[in-house]
Amino acid sequence: MEDNTKGIVLALITTAIVSIAQILLKLGSEKFNITSVQGILSQFTNYHLIIGGFLYVGGAVLLIMAFRYGELSVVYPIMASSYIFVTLLSAKYLGEIITGPKVAGLIMIFIGVLFIGNSGKAGEKFVKTNQKKLSTKGDQ
Amino acid sequence: MDPMYKGLFFILIASIIGAFATLNFKKGSAEKISIYNKHLIKAVSLSVFSFTFYIYALQTAPLTFIYLTASISYIWTILLAKYALGEDINQFKKVGIFLIVFGIIVMNL
Numbered sequence: 001m002e003d004n005t006k007g008i009v010l011a012l013i014t015t016a017i018v019s020i021a022q023i024l025l026k027l028g029s030e031k032f033n034i035t036s037v038q039g040i041l042s043q044f045t046n047y048h049l050i051i052g053g054f055l056y057v058g059g060a061v062l063l064i065m066a067f068r069y070g071e072l073s074v075v076y077p078i079m080a081s082s083y084i085f086v087t088l089l090s091a092k093y094l095g096e097i098i099t100g101p102k103v104a105g106l107i108m109i110f111i112g113v114l115f116i117g118n119s120g121k122a123g124e125k126f127v128k129t130n131q132k133k134l135s136t137k138g139d140q
Numbered sequence: 141m142d143p144m145y146k147g148l149f150f151i152l153i154a155s156i157i158g159a160f161a162t163l164n165f166k167k168g169s170a171e172k173i174s175i176y177n178k179h180l181i182k183a184v185s186l187s188v189f190s191f192t193f194y195i196y197a198l199q200t201a202p203l204t205f206i207y208l209t210a211s212i213s214y215i216w217t218i219l220l221a222k223y224a225l226g227e228d229i230n231q232f233k234k235v236g237i238f239l240i241v242f243g244i245i246v247m248n249l
Contacts, residue, residue, distance in 0.1 A: 025195070025198060026198055029195055029198040029199050030199075032195055032199060056191070060165070060184075060187065061173075063165060064165055064168065064169045064173060064180070065169070067165055067166045067169035068169040068170065071221065071227050072162070072163070072166040072217065072220070072221040072225055072227060073217075073218055073221035073222070073227045073228075073229055073233055074233070075166075076162060076214070076217045076218075076221070077214060077217075077218070077233070077236055077237055077240055080214065080240040080244075083243075083244065083247065087247075096202065101246055101247060101248070101249040102247045104243075104246050104247075105243040105244060105245070105246035105247025105248070105249075106243065106247060107243070108239045108240075108242060108243030108246060109239065109240050109243035109244065109247070110243075111239050111243075112235075112236045112237070112238070112239030112240035112243055113236065113240065114236075115232050115233070115235050115236030115239060116232070116233060116236035116237070116240075118232060119230055119232035119233045119236060
């Protein structure tokens, strides 16, 4: 149980970082062009893309740590909280509008993430399988 | 081709490749993190491949719209978790995934 919690916390931190990266990549994508030599060279000064890319890679490393401490079917869906982060960030920095459907969808995603986060409490069977996995991890 | 469809096509390919990258990240996470970790090498290679398609998708469609197709990756990942890793998919997870995928669709209405 404790191990899945650690995975969930790491997944949330990863999500926040990757969301910021996505905003930077969107800004950088406007200047993305690798169809000419000049275009490729200009990518070295495409700072949005470079910083966004680095944060993306950093997020991947954190994601590995999250996966180590939690199940794939728990850690990965938790990352859906990126929709909440990205929507808020793109409204602030890209000027995208938050519409009614977006608010409704985000509430559903939020509840969905809560369900996933609490899926560990759903019955003894899950706890048993989890404990088995923990003891196998300890043996390695 | 309509830029929107082009964007959707790119993100669909990116999400398929991405789901397999995720599976390899999970497999590799149990082993020591090093440049010799075969699962991580596979995962990073697939991610780079997926990333290229993702950038092209970003170029052609708005960021929030792209997520419509990306929602499918949650279903693929949960299927891979069950059939490739043997993880228990209980009712909580099923409801959670349904709400997430449906929420993403509602968001983009």
